[in-house]
Amino acid sequence: MEKENTCLKIENLSKEFVSGSGRKVQALENVNIEIEENDFVCIVGPSGCGKSTLLRIIAGLEHSTTGKAFYYGKEIKKPTRDIGMIFQQYSLLPWKTVEENIILGLEFRREPKTIKKKIATKYLEMIGMSDFHNAYPFELSGGMQQRVAIARGLANDPIVLLMDEPFGALDAHTRILMQRELLYIWEKNRKTILFITHSVDEAIYLADKIIVMSHRPGKVKEIINIDKPRPRDRAEEYYGRLSNEILNMLEEKSPSLSI
Numbered sequence: 190m191e192k193e194n195t196c197l198k199i200e201n202l203s204k205e206f207v208s209g210s211g212r213k214v215q216a217l218e219n220v221n222i223e224i225e226e227n228d229f230v231c232i233v234g235p236s237g238c239g240k241s242t243l244l245r246i247i248a249g250l251e252h253s254t255t256g257k258a259f260y261y262g263k264e265i266k267k268p269t270r271d272i273g274m275i276f277q278q279y280s281l282l283p284w285k286t287v288e289e290n291i292i293l294g295l296e297f298r299r300e301p302k303t304i305k306k307k308i309a310t311k312y313l314e315m316i317g318m319s320d321f322h323n324a325y326p327f328e329l330s331g332g333m334q335q336r337v338a339i340a341r342g343l344a345n346d347p348i349v350l351l352m353d354e355p356f357g358a359l360d361a362h363t364r365i366l367m368q369r370e371l372l373y374i375w376e377k378n379r380k381t382i383l384f385i386t387h388s389v390d391e392a393i394y395l396a397d398k399i400i401v402m403s404h405r406p407g408k409v410k411e412i413i414n415i416d417k418p419r420p421r422d423r424a425e426e427y428y429g430r431l432s433n434e435i436l437n438m439l440e441e442k443s444p445s446l447s448i
């Protein structure tokens with residue numbers, strides 16, 4: 190029986206890709222996940238275990254081979270405004286300025302100009318790029334482009350935010366600032382966030398729940414609940430302990446790789 194506050198439900202989901210030459214890749218195998226509304230969930234797992242594929246299916250950008258994904262009980266079949274995605278690559282429109290890129294989603298919503306300007310100003314300040322509002326993506330560093338992509342995802346204000354390794358290209362200092370800012374936005378607006386990261390440290394800092402995935406074909410190996418107050422202190426005993434536990438899980442080889 191589904192709980193009332195279940196926001197996302199992934200049920201027996203598998204995904205097999207077949208390339209043009211007929212080569213088959215089993216990306217995901219029998220994944221079952223339930224995410225409650227307002228949860229901040231991080232996904233960690235080895236490279237190629239299907240994390241991005243899972244997010245793309247939840248975003249309605251990809252179809253599963255078997256199994257289903259549900260948003261408040263309704264099967265996800267195509268992209269909706271309620272579920273927003275921030276991609277690994279910067280994915281900015283090169284012919285639009287920073288400000289125009291940030292409010293891109295609002296253009297489609299026909300928001301009044303004054304509102305758009307207000308939102309753009311707010312997020313430009315948040316990412317520390319007010320001086321660059323008129324710059325074009327080619328004039329920015331990789332980390333700056335990624336900050337703009339993050340601002341755009343947040344400015345769209347979706348109910349569910351899917352984030353695919355969004356802070357990977359940022360320098361350590363900006364990354365910590367963005368982590369804090371994201372937590373602040375999440376606490377203020379109570380969004381449901383599903384966040385892929387390769388950093389176990391980042392997952393422990395951010396998440397209510399960490400989903401640890403196995404090697405490809407990706408399966409859910411473990412779900413870890415972190416019931417600790419925020420902001421979390423990396424010097425606390427549980428931080429290091431959890432980090433070691435998760436790193437050990439990630440190092441365990443899949444049966445097909447062991448000799």
Ligand SMILES: Nc1ncnc2c1ncn2[C@@H]1O[C@H](COP(=O)(O)OP(=O)(O)OP(=O)(O)O)[C@@H](O)[C@H]1O
Pocket residue numbers: 206207208214215216234235236237238239240241242243405
């Ligand atoms: N469109 C596609 N066509 C064929 N194979 C694909 C496609 N997309 C992904 N794959 C394969 O599916 C597997 C999972 O890919 P995916 O990008 O989801 O992994 P990931 O866990 O996000 O990896 P990483 O952590 O390295 O970003 C990989 O083996 C990849 O080569």
